[in-house]
Each structure stands twice: as C-alpha cells, then as structure tokens.
Amino acid sequence: MAGYSGTKEDYARRLRRIEGQVRGIARMVDEDVYCIDVLTQISAVTKALQAVGIGLVEEHLGHCVVDAARSSHEEGAEKVREASEAIARLVRS
Amino acid sequence: MAGYSGTKEDYARRLRRIEGQVRGIARMVDEDVYCIDVLTQISAVTKALQAVGIGLVEEHLGHCVVDAARSSHEEGAEKVREASEAIARLVRS
Amino acid sequence: MAGYSGTKEDYARRLRRIEGQVRGIARMVDEDVYCIDVLTQISAVTKALQAVGIGLVEEHLGHCVVDAARSSHEEGAEKVREASEAIARLVRS
Amino acid sequence: MAGYSGTKEDYARRLRRIEGQVRGIARMVDEDVYCIDVLTQISAVTKALQAVGIGLVEEHLGHCVVDAARSSHEEGAEKVREASEAIARLVRS
DSSP, X not given: OOTTGGGHHHHHHHHHHHHHHXXXXXXXXXXXXXXXXXXXXXXXXXXXXXXXXXXXHHHHIIIIIHHHHHHOHHHHHHHHHHHHHHHHHHHHO | OOTTGXXXXXXXXXXXXXXXXXXXXXXXXXXXXXXXXXXXXXHHHHHHHHHHHHHHHHHHIIIIIHHHHHHOHHHHHHHHHHHHHHHHHHHHO | OOTTGGGHXXXXXXXXXXXXXXXXXXXXXXXXXXXXXHHHHHHHHHHHHHHHHHHHHHHHIIIIIHHHHHHOHHHHHHHHHHHHHHHHHHHHO | OOTTGGGHHHXXXXXXXXXXXXXXXXXXXXXXXXXXXXXXXXXHHHHHHXXXXXXXXXXXXXXIIHHHHHHOHHHHHHHXXXXXXXXXXXXXX
C-alpha cells in the first residue's frame, strides 16, 4: 500500500487532467498559436504538477515516514533522508 | 506564423513525450508505486516542461519581440511588457 | 532546542555569506553593472538560500517530526501538516 | 548606463531590505528559533529576490535588447541569446 492509496482517485483524476492539458499544449503548437498563450498554459500545467507533488510529499510524510519513525530510530532516519532528497528535487525543479 | 514555427516539430515531439510521461505517472499511482518513485517522475516532467517554456521564451524574444522593436518603440515596449509577464509566470511556477 | 541546533554554526556561516552576496548585488546596482551580471548573482544567491531551506527541512523532519511521531499519532500528524505547508512555500518560491 | 539605471534607487532600497531580512534569518538561527518560522522567512526572501530578478529582466529587455535589435539583426540576436540564458538560470533557481 502506498502512502497516497487513500486518495488515489483524486490524484488519478488530476493526472488525467494534466495529461489532457499537455495534449492541448501540443495542439496549440501544432496550430501555431501565439507563443505567450502557449507559455501561459505551460506555467499552469507546471503549477498543477507541483501541487500533485506537494500533496504526495504530505501523504508520504504522514504515512511512510511517520510509520517508520514509530517502528525504529534507524528506519525513521532512513525515510527522512530519502524524503528530503525527493523534496530537494521538487524544490529545484 | 508563431516565433517557434521554425522548430515546431521539435516542440511537438518533446510535448508528446511529456504527455506519455504524465500518463506513466498516472499508471504508477494506479499501481500503488512507492511515493518517492512517483515524486522522482514528477520532478523530471516538471523540468522537461520548464525546458520547453524556456525554449519558447527565447524563440519569442528572437522573433516577435525583436521584430516589434525594429518596427517601432511603442510596439517593442508592448511586446517586452507582455513577454516579461510570461517570464514572471514561468519563474514563479 | 531547534532541530538544526546541532549544525547551527554551518547555517550561520552560510547565511552570513549570503548576506554578503546580497550586499554585493546592491553594490553592483549602485555601480551600474551590466544587468546580466547582476541577474547571474541573483540566481546564485537564490540557489544558496534554497539549499539552506532544504537543509533545514531535513533537520526538522529528522528531529521535530520524528520525535512527535514517536510520542503520539496526533502530534505526528500535526507536525506533518505544518512541515508540508512549509515545504509547499519553499517549492512555490 | 545599465538598463535599470532609471529605477536604480528602487532596486537599491529593495536589496538593502533583503540584506536585512537575511541578517534577521541568521539571528533567528542563532537564537534557536523554531525551524518552521525560519523556513517561512527563507521563502519570503527567496520571493523578494525573484521579484528583483524579474524586474531586472524586464528592464534589460526593454532597453539593452530592444536597442540592440534596432541597431542590427546580429546585435539583437546576441542580446536575445544572452538574455535567454539569464532567464533560464532564474527559472531554474
């Protein structure tokens, strides 16, 4: 079971929507739509993806990291290290 | 003609790839894949989208903004204002 | 005691350096240095600040959040909520 | 003359304020202030720096890039290349 299993449907719906938005951007490029309008969509999709990432971080912390911490110091420390690397990638993307 | 028309095929190819990656993330969520692996993909797709955005900014500056500047101060100023707002959205996403 | 107390000196040293870099940017502006060179410094300082933030997140997760999780589910959940909001602000800045 | 010379005082004031905020963060760390409060300040300073960067990009486009475009295609193209690299650094920081 993943930390986000409880809210899986919501993430699936949001990802399907983002997939459609990316397809929409490809169509805009295909139709030579004005650059600024394409850029506006790219920023919107980037934010939507970020929001999914932020949600998954919270789920992961609230389930996987907390459960590991409660089972042992070592497991907790390993999960924190791993989560922090994922958070760093998200911040830097 | 959009500023990116000359490299349209490349952007279309990259956007199709990103669309597939987003579909892949949805599949990972559907299969309860470990949160960290999903987050790694989200950061990769965010960076790919950002790179498309940065490319389109350069195309826009190099065609639409430069052409407007060469035709009149007023047109140049308006295109700069518009481009700067799009760049701000990209920086803040 | 804060989660980062153990590495406080390192953060203090990095923040003093960032403070000096910001003062340096102000001097560049005062001396009408070319925009691109000022922008290069701004990106460097933003990354340095981000790195401090990412480090503090790891410290907080590894101490405050883990300790709360080990004491009770409720305390753990509250610390996760609070940490996730701080991570969201960092991602969005 | 830099592209931002006309609004130099405003940038100088904002940078002095950011410098003070960074000094304030160092003091918070020195006084073992709670991690979340330090992180909140780091996000605020990062946003303030970004805003200065975005402003300088607009000034640079509106003066240096436009002027170069009006003098020759080659000069315009070189300034666009240079500005796009600076914008990419800002987006990725």
